[in-house]
């Protein structure tokens with residue numbers, strides 16, 4: 001198996017974008033190609049979830065190749081719900097590792113602004129189990145609310161811990177010009193003050209408005225290459241040293257322990273083993289905080305902290321920008337935003353910036369090892385990536 | 391007659407699973423009858439205890455209610471199921487009794503499922 005390097009990156013603003021879906025995917029792709037110093041690639045993978053239903057754009061892979069004038073290269077759309085982005089990176093990495101391709105463009109995009117937020121949530125809920133969950137009106141926030149209540153009961157996590165995740169990630173996003181939400185929030189404003197219940201209403205009890213990520217438009221791209229190509233291009237060498245994926249039951253209630261995110265644990269294990277690394281080696285991580293509770297739970301399942309102790313590390317400031325292991329320096333899904341198909345690629349984008357030393361005001365000092373967790377479904381399809389600066 | 395939710399019983403090992411999978415998750419068996427896959431069906435019990443719940447205030451656009459409550463219930467035979475709750479102040483661990491009711495109407499499509507009430 002050959003080594004895989006990330007040689008180019010690109011990203012759009014994660015706000016509201018009035019461009020067609022294929023252009024939202026093409027824009028960061030062109031940036032990434034320019035960054036890498038390549039004007040063609042061997043293959044294209046495009047990550048997206050809602051093109052067919054929300055944007056009336058199917059076969060997005062072909063549409064993106066057309067925008068980029070990259071004919072006749074092969075291209076596919078990769079749809080794996082909210083984990084589409086990292087799934088596409090993993091697929092591209094396999095193409096390089098196998099020796100079939102020397103350069104692969106992986107770009108992801110989502111455009112949700114045709115629909116309002118309830119319609120967007122209803123669309124995302126189509127990934128839930130059709131008979132056992134969706135028919136009841138269960139949405140992702142509802143699944144997350146039930147998960148949170150159990151987590152609180154079992155491990156002593158409180159609304160205050162959840163708010164700490166939101167406050168931290170909003171503060172990080174203020175240092176990221178591409179973030180969807182760039183406003184500082186405070187404990188007083190969202191939990192303690194007299195306007196808190198107005199500012200931060202309950203959405204899926206015990207989850208409140210500021211525990212849930214926004215619905216964003218946006219795109220992100222990376223170029224993957226073989227070692228031979230990467231060394232010729234002369235960019236800082238960031239190796240995609242490990243990747244892992246795992247699945248779990250479709251219906252959340254069917255899992256033996258409903259507070260376990262088994263697929264996160266297994267995907268992370270695989271990524272670390274492949275990279276010959278341990279969780280303790282990681283300097284900076286992007287975890288899929290679609291709901292604040294998920295940052296805490298994933299930080300345990302991937303192996304950074306003991307099960308049930310993630311909220312204590314958060315309390316001690318270990319996951320803050322100046323902590324021992326900064327998590328979601330980009331602002332995370334919570335504040336950088338969640339442009340579904342692009343999210344896993346935006347996570348990788350942030351890690352590459354950090355490992356290159358290009359993250360400016362939010363740079364983690366001497367970051368050499370980075371990790372991402374892209375969480376699909378409600379934890380039923382998870383892809384983790386481990387990256388190393390050489 | 392009271393409507394029921396069915397579990398799917400493996401023709402080989404007798405394991406009952408819910409929801410439906412196309413093969414037995416315990417022994418991996420698929421029972422073919424011509425081009426059809428067949429399971430025996432057995433109604434699930436409707437009483438159990440509440441494992442967790444939420445009150446959702448941002449409902450899919452086809453709902454008229456302001457809030458709907460959902461829960462995961464461990465049924466008396468050990469199976470778990472997700473359903474709606476009609477319980478004023480639910481508590482983790484409380485005993486509940488389910489009833490199959492109309493739970494969602496999407497256009498002309500009616501969905502039936504379990505709604506749980508307090509059994510105390």
Ligand SMILES: [Zn+2]
Pocket residue numbers: 400401402403404405414415416417418419
């Ligand atoms: Zn069986």
